[in-house]
Each structure stands twice: as structure tokens, then as C-alpha cells.
Amino acid sequence: MFDSAVHVIVVGCGRVGSRLGVELIGDGHTVAVIDKSDAAFKRLPAGWGGTAIVGAGFDRDVLIRAGAEQAGALAAVTSGDNSNILCARIARETFGIPNVVARIYDPRRAEIYQRLGLPTVATVTWTTDQVLRKLFPERSVAEWTDATGRLQLVERALPRQWCGRRLRELEEATGARLVAVVRDGTPRCDVGELIGQDGDVLLAAVTFSTRARLEELLTVGEGAPARVAP
Numbered sequence: 001m002f003d004s005a006v007h008v009i010v011v012g013c014g015r016v017g018s019r020l021g022v023e024l025i026g027d028g029h030t031v032a033v034i035d036k037s038d039a040a041f042k043r044l045p046a047g048w049g050g051t052a053i054v055g056a057g058f059d060r061d062v063l064i065r066a067g068a069e070q071a072g073a074l075a076a077v078t079s080g081d082n083s084n085i086l087c088a089r090i091a092r093e094t095f096g097i098p099n100v101v102a103r104i105y106d107p108r109r110a111e112i113y114q115r116l117g118l119p120t121v122a123t124v125t126w127t128t129d130q131v132l133r134k135l136f137p138e139r140s141v142a143e144w145t146d147a148t149g150r151l152q153l154v155e156r157a158l159p160r161q162w163c164g165r166r167l168r169e170l171e172e173a174t175g176a177r178l179v180a181v182v183r184d185g186t187p188r189c190d191v192g193e194l195i196g197q198d199g200d201v202l203l204a205a206v207t208f209s210t211r212a213r214l215e216e217l218l219t220v221g222e223g224a225p226a227r228v229a230p
Contacts, residue, residue, distance in 0.1 A: 005029045006072030009097075011057030011087050016103070017077045018043035025049045032066035035078075057087040060094065073099040081105055150207055153179065158200040159218055167202075168192045174213040177205040 005028045010017050013035035021033045021044060031050035034057045035041065041052040055062035057076055068074070074091040076084035081104050088102040158181075162170075168191065171178055178191040182201040188194065206214060 007032070007067050007070050009034065009057075009063070009066045009068060009071050009074040009091070011035075011074065011076045011084070012078035012103075013037075013040040013043055013052070014077065014079065015043070017075070020075060020077065021050055022048065030067075034062060034066055056083075058083060058090055060090065063087075063090065063095065068095040068097065071095065071097050073097065074101075076100075076102045078103070079105075152206055152211065154204055154206055154211060156202045156204065156214070156218060158196050158198075158202055160198060162196045162218065163198050163200075165196050167194045167196055167200075170202075170204075170214065170217065173217060175207075175210040176214045179203045179205055 007030045008024050010020050010024070010031060010033045013021070013033050017033060017035070018040075021031050024031045025048065032053055033041070033044070033050060034053045034055055036054065036056060038054050044050075044052065051066070053062060053066050055065070057063070057078065068091065071091075074088070074097050076087040076091075078084055078087075084102040084104065088100045091097040091100045158167075167178060167181065170176065180187050180189050180203045181191055181194055182188075182203070183194075183197060184199065187203075204214060
């Protein structure tokens with residue numbers, strides 16, 4: 001269960017979209033699923049607690065009916081790259097939905113859109129878990145745990161309040177070890193030299209106590225170092 005519920009729009013009710021709709025409802029969110037075909041909603045279980053809307057996900061009126069003006073996240077998961085990107089751009093630029101992800105079949109195009117600030121997941125690596133990570137970047141996700149269960153490698157999006165701050169200060173304040181930073185789709189290991197930027201994704205080695213402290217600093221910013229002067 002997530003700490004706070006948001007309204008999520010899922011565009012496309014195929015295998016991935018229907019599963020997302022079910023999992024998001026199970027996690028306590030409100031969900032609207034959009035699909036061009038009414039028959040697609042048969043993939044949703046009986047008694048599913050969300051809203052099903054027939055229409056195109058890039059149609060502004062359809063998005064408004066789906067609750068785009070109040071939505072906190074949107075996943076465009078139809079079978080068409082162009083439709084998904086168009087839907088994601090409208091969600092971000094017209095409705096200001098903060099967390100948006102688009103499914104892209106062509107990995108070369110996915111990288112281009114990633115650099116433009118539109119989170120994407122290529123079909124090669126596509127899983128429901130990957131989508132949820134993009135929709136809720138404020139939550140850390142354990143990528144690896146050692147045999148003792150005491151050491152983890154976690155992935156965490158850098159929150160905006162840390163942009164412009166020295167990333168090495170996170171290590172000094174928490175005891176966590178930043179292994180790498182993924183910036184504009186490119187992993188970098190020169191973490192000690194980097195200043196946080198919007199869109200950065202951190203990979204950190206943590207213990208139970210250092211993970212809790214890292215989450216505290218990233219979530220509320222307490223004890224954060226001063227912003228670096230331009």
C-alpha cells in the first residue's frame with residue numbers, strides 16, 4: 001500500500017494496462033482506464049473499482065472525463081508509440097500531470113523522449129513494476145539485496161528540492177554510498193563531482209538504518225546542505 005493515494009489514468013486496457021488498473025486499485029488509488037474498444041474492458045475483473053472510459057487517450061475531452069485535471073499520474077500503454085507519446089505530452093503540458101510514463105516499442109525513440117523529459121519504458125524491458133516506478137518516482141525500490149538481507153542497492157529519483165545541491169552531501173549526512181547517477185538516460189559514476197539535476201535517478205548502497213535516513217532527507221529535506229550558488 002502506498003503512503004498516499006492519488007488519481008491515476010491508464011490509457012490502454014491491454015494485458016499491461018488491465019494489470020496496472022487492478023494493481024493500482026489494490027494499492028488504494030483511484031483509477032480511470034481509457035481504451036478505444038469497449039471490449040477491452042473485459043480484461044478487468046468483475047467488481048473492479050475503477051472507471052472505464054471508451055475513447056482516445058490523446059483526446060482532451062476524454063482525458064477530462066477521466067479526471068486529468070485532478071490526476072497525479074498517467075501511464076500511456078497502448079500498442080502505438082505515436083499515440084502513447086502524444087497522450088503523455090498532453091498529460092504533461094496541458095494538464096500538468098506530474099508523473100507520466102509512455103510505453104515505447106522502439107528503444108531508439110525511447111531514449112530520445114527520455115532526454116526530452118518524458119519518462120518511457122521500452123517493450124524489451126517492459127514490466128508492470130517498471131511502470132509503477134516511473135509513476136511513483138518518490139519511492140525507493142530495492143534492485144538487489146545481499147544474502148544477509150542487510151545490504152541493498154536501491155533506486156530513487158532525486159526530488160526537485162535537491163536539485164542544485166552537492167550529491168556527495170547525501171553520503172556524508174546519511175552513511176549511504178551513492179554508486180551511480182542516471183542522468184538523461186546515461187549512467188555516471190563520478191557521483192562525488194555532481195550537482196543534483198532535475199530528472200536524476202540515484203543508485204545507492206544502503207543498510208536498513210542508512211536507507212531510512214536517506215529516505216528522510218530526500219522526502220522532507222531536513223538537514224540538507226545549502227544550495228550551490230550559480
